Amino acid sequence: MKILLIILLIIIGVIIWGLIERIIHKNKLLKLNKDRQNLSKDEFVKGFILKGYDCDVISKIYDELILYIGIQDFVLLPEDDLHKVCDLHDLDDIELIDSICQLLVIEKPSQKDFDSLVDKYDYFNFESLLELTRMLKKVE
Numbered sequence: 001m002k003i004l005l006i007i008l009l010i011i012i013g014v015i016i017w018g019l020i021e022r023i024i025h026k027n028k029l030l031k032l033n034k035d036r037q038n039l040s041k042d043e044f045v046k047g048f049i050l051k052g053y054d055c056d057v058i059s060k061i062y063d064e065l066i067l068y069i070g071i072q073d074f075v076l077l078p079e080d081d082l083h084k085v086c087d088l089h090d091l092d093d094i095e096l097i098d099s100i101c102q103l104l105v106i107e108k109p110s111q112k113d114f115d116s117l118v119d120k121y122d123y124f125n126f127e128s129l130l131e132l133t134r135m136l137k138k139v140e
Contacts, residue, residue, distance in 0.1 A: 025087045036075040053130045081123045106136040
């Protein structure tokens, strides 16, 4: 009975710790958001259209990232490190990319696809995500 109680307390502790981490991260993002330049979604999208990316793809990925972040009026910047802004740990980035691929109805990337981005980009930003989706084929 004592072992069961200890296990239960550990599980509850882990859950509470996870909730506290989420609250801390959300507060950091809210503070960060206050200090950011006011870049609208339309301005953000136009910047990537000028670089040759598809408007619909940009918009869908932008919306998916805002949904993932969980702050509706968050100002996403092109140079944001998505690992930091989206609080991606371990395989969270793969799950996010998989959900974007499903949304865009494209195949999921292979390790070779990821490796090709490492040479071109220093960190995981919006443009690297666009470049990754550009390389992938539509699922039929």
